[in-house]
Structures are given as C-alpha cells and as structure tokens.
Amino acid sequence: MEQMRKLPIGIQTFEKLREESYLYVDKTAIIYQIVSGSILYFLSRPRRFGKSLLISTFEAYFEGRKELFEGLAIEKLETRWEQYPVLHLDLNAEKYDTKEALEHMLSRSLSLWEERWGSDVAEISLSARFSGIIRRAYERTGKQAVVLIDEYDKPLLQAILNEPLLDEYRRILKAFYGVLKSSDRYLRFVFLTGVTKFAQASVFSDLNQLNDISMKPAYATLCGITKEELVDTFGIEIEALGNKNGLTFDETVHRLASLYDGYHFEESAEGVFNPFSLLNVFDSCKFDNYWFQTGTPTYLVDLLKQSDYDLRLLVAGVEVTASAFSEYRAEANNPLPMIYQSGYLTIKGYDREVRLYTLRFPNDEVRYGFLNFLVPFYTRVTDDETGFHIAKFMRELRAGDVDAFMERLKLFFAGIPYDLSDNTERHYQAIFYIVFTLMGQFVETEVRSARSRADAVVKTRDAIYVFEFKLDGKRLVKVGVNFSKETRNVDRYIMEE
Structure with missing residues (x-):
C-alpha cells in the first residue's frame, strides 16, 4: 500500500x-x-x-x-x-x-x-x-x-x-x-x-x-480550501479515499463537496471546503462529521432558546440584510450573527436589487450535525437515540409501515418535559422539521416553507408520504388525489376525516 x-x-x-x-x-x-x-x-x-x-x-x-x-x-x-x-x-x-x-x-x-x-x-x-x-x-x-x-x-x-x-x-x-x-x-x-x-x-x-x-x-478564500486547491494539493488522498469507498475520482470529489464544501464568506466569492474535515476524512478514509466531533458550543443553543428563535428558519433558509448577521449585539436578542459567524450558516444567495442575503446551512455535515446536536435540547432524546430513531424512521417508511413510523414519532414527543416546551404549535413544528430534515440523509424529503405549515413530504422508491400536522383541534379532512399521466387528469381521489 x-x-x-x-x-x-x-x-x-x-x-x-x-x-x-x-x-x-x-x-x-x-x-x-x-x-x-x-x-x-x-x-x-x-x-x-x-x-x-x-x-x-x-x-x-x-x-x-x-x-x-x-x-x-x-x-x-x-x-x-x-x-x-x-x-x-x-x-x-x-x-x-x-x-x-x-x-x-x-x-x-x-x-x-x-x-x-x-x-x-x-x-x-x-x-x-x-x-x-x-x-x-x-x-x-x-x-x-x-x-x-x-x-x-x-x-x-x-x-x-x-x-x-x-x-x-x-x-x-x-x-x-x-x-x-x-x-x-x-x-x-x-x-x-x-x-x-x-x-x-x-x-x-x-x-x-x-x-x-x-x-x-x-x-474570501484566505481560510478554507477551494475546489481547485483540493484537487491540485490532495489528488493522491482523493484517489485513496475513493478506492476505499468504491468511488471514482470525480464521485469522491462530489461526495466531499456535498459534505464539506459550500462556505461562502462573500456573496460573489468562490465556495471553500472546511479544512479540518478534509484533513480528517483523508486521514481516516471514512466520510463522517468531523467538525462536529470537536464539540459544538452550547452557547449557540442557549442563545436560540433565550431568543425564542424559530428553528424552521435555519432549515429552510433565511433572507436578511447584512446588518442582521455581520455584527453581534447582545442587546438585540438576535442569535443570527453568532450562528452565521460560527459557521453553521453561510451565504447562499444575494439579491442585489434589494440587498438581501440568503443564509443556509453550508453543507450536509453542518446541516445534519447541527440538527442532531439540537435534538436533545428540544426533546429528551439523546444523540445516540436520535441516530437510531432516524434510521428506523427511514426503514419503516421504505417498508410502508406507517403505523410503526407514527408510534416511533410519538416517542419523540412523549418524553418532552413541560419546561422544554411552551406548548405552542411552533415548538412542535420545529421538532417535526428537525426529524424530517434528518431523514433527508437517507430518503428524499421536503419540508414546507418556514412561514407556512409544518407539512412534510417523504419520497421512497415505492411511495410518496405527505404529512400535515395540526395542534389547533379543528376538524381535519384528508383529501388524497391521484393524477394520471395517461389521461393527464385526476384519476381518482379519496377523502376521509
């Protein structure tokens, strides 16, 4: 070797x-x-x-x-x-x-x-x-x-x-x-x-x-590694990593990009990779969440909870002015600058006409690592239990076992102490958003806009599951519609309460 x-x-x-x-x-x-x-x-x-x-x-x-x-x-x-x-x-x-x-x-x-x-x-x-x-x-x-x-x-x-x-x-x-x-x-x-x-x-x-x-x-690229620098400097390591994981050179670069790339420190700048994660994945020849294993500051969670920040904004992305994230002011009760500057959000878009920045998770390592980290603070489910449940969620939906899925989902809520929840719809919606986003590691999932309802769509090989969650106690009517590709019209629908 x-x-x-x-x-x-x-x-x-x-x-x-x-x-x-x-x-x-x-x-x-x-x-x-x-x-x-x-x-x-x-x-x-x-x-x-x-x-x-x-x-x-x-x-x-x-x-x-x-x-x-x-x-x-x-x-x-x-x-x-x-x-x-x-x-x-x-x-x-x-x-x-x-x-x-x-x-x-x-x-x-x-x-x-x-x-x-x-x-x-x-x-x-x-x-x-x-x-x-x-x-x-x-x-x-x-x-x-x-x-x-x-x-x-x-x-x-x-x-x-x-x-x-x-x-x-x-x-x-x-x-x-x-x-x-x-x-x-x-x-x-x-x-x-x-x-x-x-x-x-x-x-x-x-x-x-x-x-x-x-x-x-x-x-913008002073700290961090560009894609060109990655390929030029670490070509031997990329090839070894690919061989270990059954991937071609290009497939390995693509996998590295989805996990560790995507940090933009200026709206027009080239994205950069997290250097710490890259060095560790090359050293171990195993894709993992290395940045999070070094410890996520708990003050971020404390700031989120203290400010009552809507976690769904972190999942869906948020549009803000530069002043909303460029400097931290304790008196403003706004955790966004700390979340951005700590590396958990990055610039993913910029509307020059209205001067609004779009902030989102930079990559999959941060997206799934951060949400896994948050779960114990909003439920009493531990880090190890989170990974176990998410894997089970995925398997149950792939097998079409909705009953088992819903019973497991109940476990996430059954253990939430009163002091962790304000008993509002938004708190429970935030947990749903976290759970379904974490499932995106294994199956295709979508969650609705953070400004809309906490709906979720999960796509497996054989089925599409549409979830809508309500807390207000109103009459709930479910309507399922199948659209025929052959007739290009509604084929059938079912309705139940």
Whole structure:
C-alpha cells in the first residue's frame, strides 16, 4: 500500500509544518497582498478554519524566515525579507470564568514580553504596560512592531450569557486593544482573528481604522480550501479515499463537496471546503462529521432558546440584510450573527436589487450535525437515540409501515418535559422539521416553507408520504388525489376525516 503523505492535522505552527514537510495549501499570495496593504486588520472565521496557522504564518514572515517560504508563491513576490519585533497573543487556550482569569492571562503575556523588551515601574495598568512594550520594541530595534492576536473574542464568547461578566470583559479588552490606536506610530502591522465580530460600540470602538476583511472578496478564500486547491494539493488522498469507498475520482470529489464544501464568506466569492474535515476524512478514509466531533458550543443553543428563535428558519433558509448577521449585539436578542459567524450558516444567495442575503446551512455535515446536536435540547432524546430513531424512521417508511413510523414519532414527543416546551404549535413544528430534515440523509424529503405549515413530504422508491400536522383541534379532512399521466387528469381521489 502506498504511503500516505503527511497531513497537518492539529498543526498550527507554520515553522513545524514547513520544516517537517507536511502538506500545505499555498495561501501566501493573499498573505503578501495583506502585508503590503493597510496596518490594522480583522478577520472573522469559524473555529477549525486555520486562523491560528494563518497567524503563525504572519509571524514567520515578519521574523524574516525566508527559508520557510521556499517554493511558495510569496518567494517570487517578496524581495526584502525584513525582521520586525513580533508580539503574538493567543487567547484560545484559556478558560475565562472570572475577570481575574482574563487579567492574569494578559498580565502573563505582558510579563514575557517585558523580559525581552523591558518594563517601567510607572506602567501599572495592562494597557499602559502593553503600550510601553510596543514603544520600547520600536526604540530598541529601530523597526516598528507587529502585533498578532489570535481568537481575540474567546473571553467574550465564554461569558456571552453572563451580562455582568461580559461587560467586565468588554471594559478590559476595549482598553487593551485601544492601545493599538494610540501606538499607531510604532506599529508596522496588526492582525486580529476571532469567531465573531462584536458590535463596533463595544470592543473595537476605538479602532476606527481597523480593516475588517471578513466579507471582502479579495480575502474570501484566505481560510478554507477551494475546489481547485483540493484537487491540485490532495489528488493522491482523493484517489485513496475513493478506492476505499468504491468511488471514482470525480464521485469522491462530489461526495466531499456535498459534505464539506459550500462556505461562502462573500456573496460573489468562490465556495471553500472546511479544512479540518478534509484533513480528517483523508486521514481516516471514512466520510463522517468531523467538525462536529470537536464539540459544538452550547452557547449557540442557549442563545436560540433565550431568543425564542424559530428553528424552521435555519432549515429552510433565511433572507436578511447584512446588518442582521455581520455584527453581534447582545442587546438585540438576535442569535443570527453568532450562528452565521460560527459557521453553521453561510451565504447562499444575494439579491442585489434589494440587498438581501440568503443564509443556509453550508453543507450536509453542518446541516445534519447541527440538527442532531439540537435534538436533545428540544426533546429528551439523546444523540445516540436520535441516530437510531432516524434510521428506523427511514426503514419503516421504505417498508410502508406507517403505523410503526407514527408510534416511533410519538416517542419523540412523549418524553418532552413541560419546561422544554411552551406548548405552542411552533415548538412542535420545529421538532417535526428537525426529524424530517434528518431523514433527508437517507430518503428524499421536503419540508414546507418556514412561514407556512409544518407539512412534510417523504419520497421512497415505492411511495410518496405527505404529512400535515395540526395542534389547533379543528376538524381535519384528508383529501388524497391521484393524477394520471395517461389521461393527464385526476384519476381518482379519496377523502376521509
């Protein structure tokens, strides 16, 4: 068996990736465009999309590590390879459950920098120390400093439903990040990454010169892998995956696209694949929901429940303006920005005339993984039980056993505690939507518009099942109509109450 090449699963350091000959999708042409542009940048991308590796790549570039970029696009673009003092702050690895925890983490990073660039006893606050470090780094080297901040919003996300603590974090980080404006003369380059962008009025209010490239077309493929990059870089892995699963090369690419492609970070931009899922499917040679196995943030479910958001909108897709999903505002009671920026919805269409975006699940991995994740929070059916029931649902309808199907459906509702349901039609419709959408993994299903009734259509090889669900207690009349292809007219109909 041919030896598989080294896949950079979990590798977040550019130096390690290059020195140990891991596969690398070359993004350095875009990186060169960024470092040649403005000074302060911000990029929002979902977790596991390569933000930390991107920050590490910037670090290697500004340290003048030319040898690490041999053979890459930037080698032909850059001629100077200057070395700058780099301040790299990673907020991703800590748990921030108190104000003191955040302050301690920032202080620890400042202390490490002060060991190299010196300190001043007059600098007491976190922001004063940060400002002093940037200035001394410039004075001692004669080169402006580079500041790289990875996952700037991690403390904010951990406190998102704790308003007093969230306010404390906003206050601390606003002052800390505000140093980047007052230190402008000493800065060569600043790049911040995060999952979500909190409203301008909170953390970034002092950084009015910040260039947010999260939805700009030139940078839409900076994180993620395009179809062309997939085929060019991972041709050997695609072939091995196809051989393992009895698929041709093209069939394998199509299957990969349906599961892991479809992320659009700008309305006209090319879609990209989830890099974490791709690397893992190549490593295991098995199609699975890898992104979800790393853990879905429970704060998303809490936000959904707290805001009473209609889950059917997530299934059917939602049309919104850019302001409705580009920034998160806690006071707006709108979970959509967090859902979009966390990677569970993406841009699937844009009406230029009225400037409305259509947001939907990017692919099957997210669609089915997210809905499976939601079921235990809206019923008392566990993750394992959900998969079992969905498989049984599919088999029962294929066998034409509607009675068994309906009895199993009752199990989904029998265990719903009173505290999980407001006893409204919408709550039960949402559960029906989840169940029938999950069945779409195995049989063709359709659910009606989220703004209409919670009807569902299931198509098997031998039959079409039409479901309509009512909670209002009105008289229910069922009419079934068969249309003849031969006569091109109604052949027969039946009606019953």
